[in-house]
Amino acid sequence: QVQLVESGGGLVQAGGSLRLSCAASGLTNSVNAMAWFRQAPGKEREFVAAINWSGDNTYYADSVKGRFTISRDNAKNTMYLQMNSLKPEDTAVYYCAVRKHYAPWSTDRNDYGYWGQGTQVTVSS
Numbered sequence: 804q805v806q807l808v809e810s811g812g813g814l815v816q817a818g819g820s821l822r823l824s825c826a827a828s829g830l831t832n833s834v835n836a837m838a839w840f841r842q843a844p845g846k847e848r849e850f851v852a853a854i855n856w857s858g859d860n861t862y863y864a865d866s867v868k869g870r871f872t873i874s875r876d877n878a879k880n881t882m883y884l885q886m887n888s889l890k891p892e893d894t895a896v897y898y899c900a901v902r903k904h905y906a907p908w909s910t911d912r913n914d915y916g917y918w919g920q921g922t923q924v925t926v927s928s
Contacts, residue, residue: 805829805917807899812922815889819926823884825899825919830880836908837875837882838915841895841924848898852884853908862908867893889926896921 838853903916
C-alpha cells in the first residue's frame with residue numbers, strides 16, 4: 804500500500820522560506836514521476852512543480868518559477884519543495900503526488916494516482 808506523508812508546513816512571514824518534505828512508502832520502485840500541488844480555500848487544486856524519476860528534469864508553474872525548487876532523494880524515497888521569497892498568495896494546503904506507473908511528469912492532477920494528506924502553508928503579509 805502506497806503512503807505519502809508531507810511535512811514542513813507552517814506559518815511564515817512574507818519573504819520567508821519553508822522546506823516541505825514528502826516521504827513515500829510502499830512504492831515498488833523509484834521510477835515514478837512526482838509533483839507538488841496546492842489548494843487555497845475556495846479554489847481548485849493547482850499544479851506547483853514536478854520532477855522526473857531521476858531528478859534531472861523539473862518543471863514549475865509560472866507563479867513559483869525562480870522561487871521554489873523541487874528535488875528528490877530516491878535513496879530516502881523522499882521528495883522536497885524548497886520555497887523561498889514566499890508571498891501571501893502562496894498560502895494553501897500543499898499536496899505531494901506520485902504517478903502510478905512509469906510515465907513523464909504531468910501538470911494534470913488527474914494523471915497522479917497517489918496523494919498525501921496535505922500540509923498547510925500560511926504566509927502572512
